[in-house]
Amino acid sequence: MAVMGGWNTETMSQEPRTAEVTHTRQEALAVLRELVGNPAADFHDGQYEAIEALVDAGRRALVVQRTGWGKSAVYFVSSLLLRRRGSGPTLIVSPLLALMRDQVAAAARAGVRAVAINSANQLEWDAVHAQLAADEVDVLLVSPERLTNPAFRENQLPELIRRTGLLVIDEAHCISDWGHDFRPDYRRIADLIGRLPGTVPVLATTATANSRVVHDIEEQLGAGVLTIRGSLGRESLRLGVLNLANSRDRLGWLLTHLSDLPGSGIIYALTVSAAEDTARLLAEAGHEVLAYTGRTDPADRERAEQLLKDNRVKALVATSALGMGFDKPDLGFVIHLGAPSSPVAYYQQVGRAGRGAANADVLLLPGQEDREIWQYFATASMPSEEKASAVLQVLGEAGAALSTVALEARVDLRRTPLELLLKVLSVDGAVERVGGGWRSTGQPWFYDAERYARIAEARVDEQDSMIIYEDTAGCRMEYITAVLDDESARPCGRCDNCAGRWFPSDIAAEASDAASRTLSRVGVAVEPRLQWPSGMDRLGVPVKGRIKAEEAIAEGRALARLSDLGWGGALRELFAAGTADREVDPAMLQACVQVLKEWATGTAGQGAWSGQERPAAVVSVPSRGKPSLVDSLARGIAGIGRMPYLGSLQLQHGGPAGGRGGNSAYRLAGVWDRLVVGPELGEALSPLAGRSILLVDDLVDSRWSVTVAGRALRQAGAGAVLPLVLAQAG
Incomplete structure (x- = not known):
């Protein structure tokens, strides 16, 4: 039609x-x-x-x-x-x-x-x-x-x-x-x-x-x-699900068959890193694709949208940032690398295809990590009674409007969840946004725990429904529209279960090899902190403004992000709750050595050693949760790199306070003056005054631990401090 x-x-x-x-x-x-x-x-x-x-x-x-x-x-x-x-x-x-x-x-x-x-x-x-x-x-x-x-x-x-x-x-x-x-x-x-x-x-x-x-x-x-x-069924859509063993096979399938898909379309990924990695792999193989994520500049987003509408690219590799309402009536296909968390979200995204064409192909390639990603986003979006009460107390005591930045120095919440919570409280009438920030309305506020529990339960049910959609032997269109309570849901006669598998499942050997090379890539830049958070004096930390050049760390490297397709999976398992501490895996150690080699030669468009001299020694950040992992990584790097391992900084006042997930100000306060250069380390550093030091840690999130540890080393006489970590959160 x-x-x-x-x-x-x-x-x-x-x-x-x-x-x-x-x-x-x-x-x-x-x-x-x-x-x-x-x-x-x-x-x-x-x-x-x-x-x-x-x-x-x-x-x-x-x-x-x-x-x-x-x-x-x-x-x-x-x-x-x-x-x-x-x-x-x-x-x-x-x-x-x-x-x-x-x-x-x-x-x-x-x-x-x-x-x-x-x-x-x-x-x-x-x-x-x-x-x-x-x-x-x-x-x-x-x-x-x-x-x-x-x-x-x-x-x-x-x-x-x-x-x-x-x-x-x-x-x-x-x-x-x-x-x-x-x-x-x-x-x-x-x-x-x-x-x-x-x-x-x-x-x-x-x-x-x-x-x-x-x-x-x-x-x-x-x-x-x-x-x-009305009926939600779409006669133009041909649905299918292809279960493949791992990320390598999913990427290999895309490399093998992207050119065969009709017209131009959208490839959805669940995380920013997955979208960027996939776009890079496809582009390097000669496919005209662009990444479209929350990290994409607004002007570049608009350009990418227009290029897709004009059929000048084969696909946009997108996160949900592309979202609702993208209007291209002749969109020929939608591929998902990993499943959205609900049939509703999935059908919203696949609905971009086949609006003005008789046929469009929709294929889901589920991932084993899907549930883990769903859980992360579901948890991040739910307001906390404890945090809400803290925000209301701070605003009630302030007597004047407070900016979001000022609130961050008073409540341990990161910017995005803090802004989300303020919006929820505003809608409920407990706070209001005015010139200069947010203020309390004085109206009583009740945390509706029962409602949020029902919402959380409903989201789990939706996740289960998505798994059923993947596994069903019945008509996929009938199932997904029935889940949306469409009373006219009926078999479509077109999906892979109704008419037989319409998509190939073979993966070319060269495509699998290319995917393996992409997934085995190592090295992510760890950007140094340049500015202290605002309002640190309120938390007893006497710093403000820019970090002094003589106290700052240099740009570092991480093996990978936790959200990456390649090493990200192994790192997510390593840092999952309840995983026992152990020495670093030999393959992971060798991957870190590869990071060092590329860092040393300035490959991947980055300067050798971030413009600093080769490190003269290795120091580690003390870890309460993974001491064996960090110690074995630091010693292993030192031995392979033929650098002396000087030991670890010392934990003071019980070590870092707080955990992952807090905002920048509280994360800094939690490590301030708690990572110090002890007498033995100070003595070992003395002959190396002014020389570069490789600082080894297991995981960076806010980057304040390595920043404070690096500051302590520099105050003890070290030259440049270059962080090397296994994983970067995000």
Whole structure:
């Protein structure tokens, strides 16, 4: 079925439900045909019903329809009809910049005057405000984060609410705690709805929502919601699952068969490192691919999106940063290296394919590490009662607004989870964002442990459902749409279980070798800390500003990141909770030696020894958890490198306090003055005054342990201090 901007451009066979065609329908159909430039265009089932509810009845509606059904047709047509009736502009809350760009572009092609206000177009804000004041805007798109911005909330939002003719909540599953991509900022929309005049219609749309999410959205929209749910099955998608033994085989399969996949597409990976490693491997093999992750510069993201839309690259190798709303109707395939944590999230991502094409291939290559990754992200997103209470206590005692940076020196939470927690507390009314930061509202706050327990249980159920999807012998499309509570779920006749395996499983020997070489690559730069965290005086640490050059460490090396595809797996096992301490594995030691060789020769585009002289000796950071591992690694490196091992720094005051996961300020406070150069080490260092030292540790996360240890060595007379560690977190 031909689709233009999500609208059906072919005549549909169904007739209106009644012989009498209403004036609104005639007008809406004329607008649709004008927008798409096709005099034969007609509505899909449910499209006009939603438009009628919004335009004629001023109702609140929830539309749950598969990707490509044409949800944008509903709000663009409704917007123009309401504007003709004298209503103000439509306000669309849209979650992603990529989605906003596509929506603005689609509106412009259709003759709808649409503008956006988001973090990427601040230079255009004044012009947008002028257009709004002149009533020259039909549709305004804003991000949910804008709704929490104090200046926007106080200066622009009241006037927008007064003039809004239609409120649209796109990707509305983000409203729900139960949704796979819940965003606290989206919960503010319920407050926004409550402030709208009762005559203003509201539309919520999503392509992926089960009954639990639908019910949650309906409750937030208010009484009298019209819910239109269609079949979620996609006839264009051919689903399949290929279980391979390990990362080498998955990458080898991609190298062997990427060129055979139809058109251009998306390769999803679960972590940033996996996406970057995969993109590098494919590019080195001659494939036109680009990485697209949370670490990708915004300008590079936009360029990558456009190159894929123009079919000038074979694929984007992406994390969930590509996310919702990416609009390329002819996307030919979606491959997953590792499974998302729920069928809802998976179907959201595969729904990018086959929107305007008759056929698209969707293949899942599960990984043994999937559950471990799911657990990490699920845990990271759940608020803690202890941390929430600490934040509220600090804000309550402050008597004034505190910035996020100031809060970090008072509460042991990293920036991202701290900001997430503040948003949750803000939505619950316990804190508010104002000029200068955050302050307490004084309103009582209750930690709903029962609700969070239910959410955690639901996420485990979703993970189990994803495993069942991988293992099922039945129709994959029927299973995944049934999990989304689609009552019309039925066998598709196209997936690998219905029609037989449609994809090859062979792996070329040269592809397997290339994948092995990629996975065996070693060496990740460990960037030195350059600045002390703010507010350290509050934690009893007398430092601020830049770290003095004569006290700073040099750039170091890690064998790999914990999230890497290659050595990352072995390192994750080594540092998993409950793993016993043991001496370093010989193969891992030899891999570290390879890191040193490449470091010494300045390969991989990095300077030899980070621009410093060859280390004259080896010193280790004392470890309470892995003493045998660190000692054997340091001694092994010293012996192979023919360098003296001078011993370890000493633990003082019981050694480092705290553990992984705290914020930068607390992590520094936890190691400050606790790693010292003892008399024996000081004596051994004395003849080497001014010479470089190789500092060996097992794991770096915040990098403050090696920074403080290196500072102590430099104060004891060492020259450059070059850290070498087994693993880098992240």
